[in-house]
Amino acid sequence: RKEVEQDPGPFNVPEGATVAFNCTYSNSASQSFFWYRQDCRKEPKLLMSVYSSGNEDGRFTAQLNRASQYISLLIRDSKLSDSATYLCVVNKRKPYSGGYQKVTFGIGTKLQVIP
Amino acid sequence: DTEVTQTPKHLVMGMTNKKSLKCEQHMGHRAMYWYKQKAKKPPELMFVYSYEKLSINESVPSRFSPECPNSSLLNLHLHALQPEDSALYLCASSQQQGPGNTIYFGEGSWLTVV
Numbered sequence: 679r680k681e682v683e684q685d686p687g688p689f690n691v692p693e694g695a696t697v698a699f700n701c702t703y704s705n706s707a708s709q710s711f712f713w714y715r716q717d718c719r720k721e722p723k724l725l726m727s728v729y730s731s732g733n734e735d736g737r738f739t740a741q742l743n744r745a746s747q748y749i750s751l752l753i754r755d756s757k758l759s760d761s762a763t764y765l766c767v768v769n770k771r772k773p774y775s776g777g778y779q780k781v782t783f784g785i786g787t788k789l790q791v792i793p
Numbered sequence: 794d795t796e797v798t799q800t801p802k803h804l805v806m807g808m809t810n811k812k813s814l815k816c817e818q819h820m821g822h823r824a825m826y827w828y829k830q831k832a833k834k835p836p837e838l839m840f841v842y843s844y845e846k847l848s849i850n851e852s853v854p855s856r857f858s859p860e861c862p863n864s865s866l867l868n869l870h871l872h873a874l875q876p877e878d879s880a881l882y883l884c885a886s887s888q889q890q891g892p893g894n895t896i897y898f899g900e901g902s903w904l905t906v907v
Binding site for chain 1 (some may be wrong): 883
């Protein structure tokens with residue numbers, strides 16, 4: 679089983695729709711979680727961190743479910759500019775490394791918002 | 794705009810060439826990273842520097858040689874590469890090297906090995 683799993687999509691949604699992505703992780707020792715956005719031929723950019731209590735930033739809401747080991751991203755009122763690949767990132771402390779983190783990226787979920 | 798700058802943005806090199814990729818950040822971050830990304834794949838970690846010391850080498854072939862001259866600079870020296878090494882090379886930094894620290898990426902250097 680992969681450490682971080684995402685549905686690669688693509689998710690094709692009309693403008694204005696609400697879309698949700700999930701990401702599951704296998705290691706219960708995982709400590710911090712992020713969503714990154716990557717546009718075609720560009721670098722990944724931080725979209726938002728994911729906190730245990732859930733967090734919202736405008737049209738974007740992120741949730742963490744530690745019991746079921748998944749994180750989610752909800753995008754409301756989709757815009758054309760939301761079209762991108764959304765990468766789930768999971769960090770945990772690397773064993774026997776003096777506190778260093780192991781950062782694992784999911785394969786990314788591609789979102790295409792259609793006019 | 795990213796605060797991690799990488800040069801060059803594009804590089805074409807032959808298999809016998811020696812070249813370097815450069816990365817700079819002025820955010821006072823003490824952890825810096827090199828990632829490699831192939832098309833339709835997530836970034837793969839290559840190296841991590843923490844406080845200018847190499848802390849993680851993810852079993853990267855020796856034809857890739859990282860260097861951290863100071864806390865703001867990170868280089869990746871390339872020698873005798875193979876065509877399959879063609880990829881986007883991403884430099885990144887974070888405040889510290891530990892869980893919970895957000896990683897910020899540069900725009901990347903597109904490398905083509907011919």
